[in-house]
Amino acid sequence: MILLNKFHTKIIVFKWFNLETLFSKELITLSEKERKIFFSLSKKRKKEFLGVRYALRYIGIMNLFYNEKRKPFLFPQKKYISLSHSFEKIAIAISSYHIGIDIEKFRKNKIIKVKEKFIREDESLFIHPNQEEEYLHIIWGIKESLYKLEGGLSSSFLDHYKVSPFCINKDFCISCWILKKSYSKRFSAFYRKIDEHYLVYIIDK
Known part of the structure; x- marks a missing residue:
């Protein structure tokens, strides 16, 4: 669901359905670093971790970068990104401006x-x-x-x-x-x- 796509900003909300199937497929695509993080998390956090990455890759984002404040951004697009998840929903905001969601x-x-x-x-x-x-x-x-x-x-x-x-x-x-x-x-x-x-x-x- 695209909620906003103007002002150099896009906001998308995903709703998960077949979670276990998606997660099992997504786990295969994790990098070595991501796998280490994944296996250190609780069951709930594992689902959130994989869910966010599946959503990002679904819209074509393969890598996230973080600044010194641990704030994510996209490169070389030079765009800011903010992420949030709660139970079956995941929200992603991408903007040319600083943004929080x-x-x-x-x-x-x-x-x-x-x-x-x-x-x-x-x-x-x-x-x-x-x-x-x-x-x-x-x-x-x-x-x-x-x-x-x-x-x-x-x-x-x-x-x-x-x-x-x-x-x-x-x-x-x-x-x-x-x-x-x-x-x-x-x-x-x-x-x-x-x-x-x-x-x-x-x-x-």
Whole structure:
């Protein structure tokens, strides 16, 4: 499913069906380095690892490169890429600009348990109690996308990222911020719901 193909940016979401068949075929094409990584992972991580690589190769991307911040990019195309996966869905964003993407399956209990790790006091003020879980998933997706866009290695979701007030189903473009001691910068985040998943992306144009 291609969700966006403009502004020098393409966003694609894959949904897996015959997982075991695809994974067994994909394992054959792994490089020696990738195989070492693969066999060190848990069963869940193995599926995610193979799923992402299958999706990349399906759209013609054979190799990823990483900068000093562990941020992936494509060469020689000189394009940026961001990846996310959650259960049966995989999201890939490719752009001429810095970009961050996140896809998360709606899981009420889990998001409630971890909200204190990423929700600031000023953000909690605009979260409607009747839609708390939806707000939490979108805010998490925004901060995860900012993290990937920035290429941060130790950024705090509480201290370094901030989401401005918004209303679900009314505001599909949400203002958000990277806040650091040396600088602050505003971005626009976009989100949509796909089946039981929330997709968020941010392009630094």
